[in-house]
Amino acid sequence: MIRWGELLGPAPQTGDDAVRLAPLPLQCATTAEFLAEASGLGAADEKQAVTINASALMSPVTADAALICQGLNYASHAQEAKHAERKTNLIFGKAGSSITGPYDEIVRPAEVELLDYEVEFALVMRKPLGAQDRISRENIGEYVAGVVLCNDVSARDVQFGESLLQWFRGKSYRTFCPVGPVLWLLEPGEVASALERLEIHLHVNGELRQHATSQQLIWKPVETLNFVGTILDMRVGDLLLTGTPGGVTTPVTPRMVEIIQTHLLHDEIRRDELRIEMTKGRPFLRPGDVVTATLTDTASGQVLGGLRNTVAGVVPQ
Numbered sequence: 001m002i003r004w005g006e007l008l009g010p011a012p013q014t015g016d017d018a019v020r021l022a023p024l025p026l027q028c029a030t031t032a033e034f035l036a037e038a039s040g041l042g043a044a045d046e047k048q049a050v051t052i053n054a055s056a057l058m059s060p061v062t063a064d065a066a067l068i069c070q071g072l073n074y075a076s077h078a079q080e081a082k083h084a085e086r087k088t089n090l091i092f093g094k095a096g097s098s099i100t101g102p103y104d105e106i107v108r109p110a111e112v113e114l115l116d117y118e119v120e121f122a123l124v125m126r127k128p129l130g131a132q133d134r135i136s137r138e139n140i141g142e143y144v145a146g147v148v149l150c151n152d153v154s155a156r157d158v159q160f161g162e163s164l165l166q167w168f169r170g171k172s173y174r175t176f177c178p179v180g181p182v183l184w185l186l187e188p189g190e191v192a193s194a195l196e197r198l199e200i201h202l203h204v205n206g207e208l209r210q211h212a213t214s215q216q217l218i219w220k221p222v223e224t225l226n227f228v229g230t231i232l233d234m235r236v237g238d239l240l241l242t243g244t245p246g247g248v249t250t251p252v253t254p255r256m257v258e259i260i261q262t263h264l265l266h267d268e269i270r271r272d273e274l275r276i277e278m279t280k281g282r283p284f285l286r287p288g289d290v291v292t293a294t295l296t297d298t299a300s301g302q303v304l305g306g307l308r309n310t311v312a313g314v315v316p317q
Helices: 031-038 075-080 156-161 167-171 188-194 221-229 254-262 267-278
Strands: 005-008 018-023 050-053 067-071 090-094 119-125 144-151 198-204 207-213 239-241 290-297 302-312
Touching: 090 167, 119 198, 144 188, 144 198, 144 239, 144 290, 144 302, 156 167, 156 267, 221 239, 254 267
Parallel strands: 067 239
Antiparallel strands: 005 018, 018 050, 067 090, 119 144, 119 239, 198 207, 198 290, 290 302
């Protein structure tokens, strides 16, 4: 059963951390239901507070959410992907069933060899977004309820090696989107400024791989939400993942571009040659690797929580 609580004290960064929570009197099965009911709640009753182990925390975003993602939205990542000259916002989807808890395992499927990470912060929708809506800095808080930390785990050999480049499949395996540990709820008037002062980090086995601030986004949330609204509807509780910075396992090489261009219609050849080329650099995620990430409010220095996920062994077929 899902139980909701208000965080009292520091946000956890590992599953071993103790978390003090004030239980909320809500019976909500989804994040959308929670957001609808939480707006009418007063202050949490700290007298009812409980302390639990962070490993018991689930994702604060439930798997019914649509995951709308931005690609190459930091100059550092666009450059390493050889797409620095792009003129349009890259939008793609990821299955909601990929959502997993902040301290759960990331399971590498048997057919995946090139497992990668992508730290991001995501916007959580407070209000539906449709074709007629227009977002501005003044009203973005009407549409965005808050922010949550995510890892857009990706199978690069599937993403670039399947028929005509299967981004959706390569990013949608179960456990490929650790989320949490907390949902930072904001008052409508706080949203615009809060989105301008976020910082993300990601480490693999203690080695810093990615770091960026929201000031470095190419397409900011206001213009991205307006762009997304011309394409599709977003619902309460849906996520907009805002993109990952540079530092993924293997930057794109001229040889990778050549392989994709030459073998675009020959999937097995393209996949096999990409596996050879992409593994010439540092290794992709392997069973036993530990991936950690944090989200910070730069104005206060407050850490808004951390992910810590261990890569599990290959699933037998």
